Amino acid sequence: MSQGHKMILLCAFTVFITSLVLGVKDRHPDECADLNNTTWQEYRQRRVKLQVQYLLLTRKNLDCAQAFTEESLTEGQRLSYFNISRPTKVIVHGYRALGSKPSWIKELAWSLLRAQDVNVVVVDWIYGASFAYNLVVENYKEVAVQISVLINQLQKHGCKLGSFHFIGVSLGAHVAGFVGTLFEGKIGRITGLDPAGPMFKGADTFDRLDPSDAQFVDAIHTDSDYFGISIPVGHVDFFLNGGKDQTGCARSRFASILIYFPVYGYVICDHMRALHVYMSALNSSCPLIGIPCSSYEEFLKGNCVDCGVFRGSCPAIGLTENSGISVSPVPKEQKLFLLTSSTSPFCAHHVLLRLEVSPLDKSAEVEVTLRTESLGREQRVRLQTDTTVYRTVLTHPLPLCEIQTIELKNTGSRFYRQGDIHVKSVCVSQIPSNRQDVPLCVNNIHIRRGAPWSHDFVQVCDY
Known part of the structure; x- marks a missing residue:
């Protein structure tokens, strides 16, 4: 309008x-x-x-x-x-x-x-x-x-x-x-x-x-x-x-x-x-x-x-x-x-996602989910043939230290998207950052279409 x-x-x-x-x-x-x-x-x-x-x-x-x-x-x-x-x-x-x-x-x-x-x-x-x-x-x-x-x-x-x-x-x-x-x-x-x-x-x-x-x-x-x-x-x-x-x-x-x-x-x-x-x-x-x-x-x-x-x-x-x-x-x-949520109290914790992939022959799309026992927040990242490093800001209702699992899923179409994706590294870190923060990273991941990948984090919140 x-x-x-x-x-x-x-x-x-x-x-x-x-x-x-x-x-x-x-x-x-x-x-x-x-x-x-x-x-x-x-x-x-x-x-x-x-x-x-x-x-x-x-x-x-x-x-x-x-x-x-x-x-x-x-x-x-x-x-x-x-x-x-x-x-x-x-x-x-x-x-x-x-x-x-x-x-x-x-x-x-x-x-x-x-x-x-x-x-x-x-x-x-x-x-x-x-x-x-x-x-x-x-x-x-x-x-x-x-x-x-x-x-x-x-x-x-x-x-x-x-x-x-x-x-x-x-x-x-x-x-x-x-x-x-x-x-x-x-x-x-x-x-x-x-x-x-x-x-x-x-x-x-x-x-x-x-x-x-x-x-x-x-x-x-x-x-x-x-x-x-x-x-x-x-x-x-x-x-x-x-x-x-x-x-x-x-x-x-x-x-x-x-x-x-x-x-x-x-x-x-x-x-x-x-x-x-x-x-x-x-x-x-x-x-x-x-x-x-x-x-x-x-x-x-x-x-x-x-x-x-x-x-x-x-x-x-x-x-x-x-x-x-x-x-x-x-x-x-x-x-x-x-970034805010749609309802009160409108708070959202900001997370920086850094994704590095091997060169692609075709464009692709990866769905990234940050999950706790009861909450999951998805974000889709479009991958292009001319780029290998992607950075984007995600939000989650809970702080990064309470996130237990990261999931990656290749959501590309069967006919015109990349079939297999090699992820050199996927890292998440909190925003705002400080010098003491260490990103949570997982390296060398192979994602096939229709076969979601996940990794569990073991961490404790220091409130």
């Missing part, structure tokens, strides 16, 4: 699907606050003006968000749950094609609060973020200006700019970036979850998220060929599965929300994967680390296997300071690549 077709689908949905309107109203201090909704009819008839409100969640009010303003902290008002001595996470949603409030806000806030004892401030700009995308883009800087007013007020109460961490989803990443611009890059951190691409791919750094917007900027890219941006925008940029097509998304459906338009789940699945992977990283003990490389193709070929540019410390998705990078100053616009 082309980008144009996806955008047409989104526009069609905005015409036919409407939601209940919840306006910004005066609330009793003890009343739980919620994000707004708007409708296509209201948008056309009333032309709702840009309205921004803020919700506060902490460990003390997990299930009841508090409407949050600067007045919440002033003397004479009901005590706010906001704690000036704690860091503050600011969540900024993006474009809302249907005018509905994001369903993922609370889950992200709860994930952040489980990981750290912080203030979570949610920016609600639904009224300015809905329906006509080109008009929404015209609003994003004004939203950033309004947020900056709140940040200035919080500074007067003792908050430090370095204590703020903005987490922007899609267009929200550029909102956060402009807030950072207004504060001359003194904001502590900005995380962009698949920063929006349309109308931003050729934009000046002043108009989009970039490394100068905060002391540290990290981004996760999952739909860089459609709704996400394809260029690096942070100090480190994680390109999951190349940053374009995500595993499992072709069959994804958000049927509970869009019963009549099930294809919508496919349209935004890649784009929203960055958010779900980020939440999974906050909740899981399984690390999601990126490997620096010039391109995804070079990464898949196994030509990038370590993190030397970061002095051996590979960046990880999550809340670790500077993504775990200890080198100073932090390099800018570093492309990082990693």
Whole structure:
């Protein structure tokens, strides 16, 4: 499906699907606050003006968000749950094609609060973020200006700019970036979850998220060929599965929300994967680390296997300071690549396969399987007559030290593929690698068609 077709689908949905309107109203201090909704009819008839409100969640009010303003902290008002001595996470949603409030806000806030004892401030700009995308883009800087007013007020109460961490989803990443611009890059951190691409791919750094917007900027890219941006925008940029097509998304459906338009789940699945992977990283003990490389193709070929540019410390998705990078100053616009699974927790262990064969008369295909007692992961390697050494990156749910068996199978056709294959050596090693790692190798293997070969490894994990 082309980008144009996806955008047409989104526009069609905005015409036919409407939601209940919840306006910004005066609330009793003890009343739980919620994000707004708007409708296509209201948008056309009333032309709702840009309205921004803020919700506060902490460990003390997990299930009841508090409407949050600067007045919440002033003397004479009901005590706010906001704690000036704690860091503050600011969540900024993006474009809302249907005018509905994001369903993922609370889950992200709860994930952040489980990981750290912080203030979570949610920016609600639904009224300015809905329906006509080109008009929404015209609003994003004004939203950033309004947020900056709140940040200035919080500074007067003792908050430090370095204590703020903005987490922007899609267009929200550029909102956060402009807030950072207004504060001359003194904001502590900005995380962009698949920063929006349309109308931003050729934009000046002043108009989009970039490394100068905060002391540290990290981004996760999952739909860089459609709704996400394809260029690096942070100090480190994680390109999951190349940053374009995500595993499992072709069959994804958000049927509970869009019963009549099930294809919508496919349209935004890649784009929203960055958010779900980020939440999974906050909740899981399984690390999601990126490997620096010039391109995804070079990464898949196994030509990038370590993190030397970061002095051996590979960046990880999550809340670790500077993504775990200890080198100073932090390099800018570093492309990082990693493969993920199709479901939470999305973690996959990377394995480098090196296969050397004797010269072939015809092309061939070898199926390589890394197997444990209960799990097997296959990868097919196409062999050509002009190449004898092949390198490729495989993934497995378990680390290399738990893999018990390697299997090779000649899967070539009887009539036009190589019948027998002589494998000089097959080696597997973990990624990222270090000097102490020793590849697991087997030499001098003869594989006949229809006669799979296997070898058992005897190894112990040193956790």
